[in-house]
Amino acid sequence: MSSASSAIESDSSESNHGENFALAELFNTDATTLQGRVKPFSDFYRDTVEKGMVHYSREIVSAVSNRTRVRAADGTIREMIMLGSNNYLGLTTHPHVIGRIKDALDTFGAGVGGPPLLGGMTELHRLLEKRLSRMKGAEDTMLFGSGYQANLGWINTLIRADDVLLYDAYNHASLYDGIALTAAKTKFSAIRFAHNDMDHLERLLQRYRKAEDRPNRQIFVAAEGVYSMDGDLVPLPRISALCATYGAVLMVDDAHGTGVMGRHGGGVGEHFGMKDGVDIWVGSFSKAFGMTGGFLSASREVIDYLRFCSRAYIFSAHLPITTVAAVLGGLEVLEREPERIVRLHENARYLEKALSGLGFKTFREAAIIPVHMPPDANIREVCKLFDDEGIFLNSIEYPAVSKDGQRLRLSVMATHTPQDLDEAIAAFERVGRTVGILAGSSWRGPQRAG
Structure with missing residues (x-):
């Protein structure tokens, strides 16, 4: 069993970006008690508050x-x-969304009281999966408690020993944490490529492509539709073409693109006029839909596998009905307005x-x-x-x-x-x-x- 550090190979694209920082590292002490460990930060924080x-x-x-x-x-x-909220479309106060929530509460109550695999799901949960699949041009969709959880779920479940994950240096913190979690039990290679640098990515794809001595190797490439700190877009046509050329599975986290990009809010795929070319879409309900929760859209076979094998999914309670109804209401507003x-x-x-x-x-x-x-x-x-x-x-x-x-x-x-x-x-x-x-x-x- 490998350690997290041994699974993540170094590369020239070291990342100082915000999604891979740990504030606690700035307040490390030699303290021998819990109180001693946390006090330096607390003192700093309280002093800053007072000022x-x-x-x-x-x-x-x-x-x-x-x-x-x-x-x-x-x-x-x-x-x-x-100017500090990701409620991009103003859906949190839309009368149709509020009405959707009230109707759903009257019909289904507040939640299902358990994980979807055992506790089940309402017809609204299934309807939302279908609507999101259509939006993303995918065969099926599964819902997670958060976009963060969705990223942990696919990495920890789909990546196996000897696989390679190439990821943009500006990917979300959840991807970094998914890598660390997976590395604790699986010996694989995770390598950053410089932000939106397709030449760097292609060199890595050439280096790690499937070879005769690595017949079971699968290469994954992870990027974001809209990067959260800089607001720039992934060069989707180029990265999709590279993945097709080198047989890599492409995952795009479209948290900040879904509901925002494309004429109908379908995300960066619709923005670039691409109906396919992405194997896994991850998204969040905490941005344009103003709620919490996340989703993953992919082929039917991938979703079937994740529903029964992703620990992040099977050991978490399903989304509350308020969230499901609100997102469905938001999708309906997008269609009407x-x-x-x-x-x-x-x-x-x-x-x-x-x-x-x-x-x-x-x-x-x-x-x-x-x-x-x-x-x-x-x-x-x-x-x-x-x-x-x-x-x-x-x-x-x-x-x-x-x-x-x-x-x-x-x-x-x-x-x-x-x-x-x-x-x-x-x-x-x-x-x-x-x-x-x-x-x-x-x-x-x-x-x-x-």
Whole structure:
């Protein structure tokens, strides 16, 4: 039996990205008691809270929408423009979604009270599996308690000894943890390739391709549809073609693409006009659908196998009916109101163009906009200024990103109004000038189409 470290081979694409960090490593001590181990971090955290420099775990006291009521550290409640939620389509407050949940609760109660294999599932669970299969162009789908759990489930079940997993350096933390879990019992090779670097991936595919002395080897390639910290897309046509050429199984985690990309919200597959070419789709309900839970779509044979062999699936209670009904309601809203996706991208494009025009370093391909901060900027102070301005956003600092990669991460929603975005843009200009990021400019605003 191999150790986790022996199964993960080193490569030139070392990752300092946020999905593979462990904050605890910064607070290691030689303490001999549990209290001694945890106290340094607790002291640091409490001191930071007292200085008003912590903007995590904020208390929400209303529905999460374009403007959300938030309890401040001093106990006061105020309305803030929400730019920190992945509720991209604003579905959490949609009347049809709320109605779907109420009807389902009246019919089925709150949950099934057990794992799907033994406790069973409702007809709504089965309907959601069918709807997601159709959305992803797959034969079948299974539901998980979270997208994180879905990634743990397929890696730990499908990868065997002597297999090879090639994965993008910016893949989600759940993939890293799935690798470590699998490595504890299976001797396989896991190698990073540089982010979205298809030339690097092809060199690795050539190196690890199935050979006569490795007849049972299966190569897996893991990527994401939309990368969560940078908001850029996978080059899906190229990576799919490479996997087909070298006989590799392609898994795409489309958590931030499902419901966002493509004319009907089908994800990056629909965005690129690809009806096939991906073997395994993983997704999450915690982004565009505003809930929790995840899914995995693949061939019928793969799903049959995972339903009975994935420990992450068979030893977890099934999704509560509220989640299933909400996602079904969200899918129905997408069908009836495709203009929500159009409006989402119009809003994201408008905001990114304005911030770039002011002089901020930004980027956009989906609904995530990273706004990079100078390495010497105190990003906690910057975030506090935005908090004072009534702008709810997320600051991403080291070690979640490299020391020169700190940023503000904005999540745009279809329900943001022109007034919301213009107020946010004005706040960005004021804060940027206050902290010296912007030399000096005056926001006039690009002309909106229509």
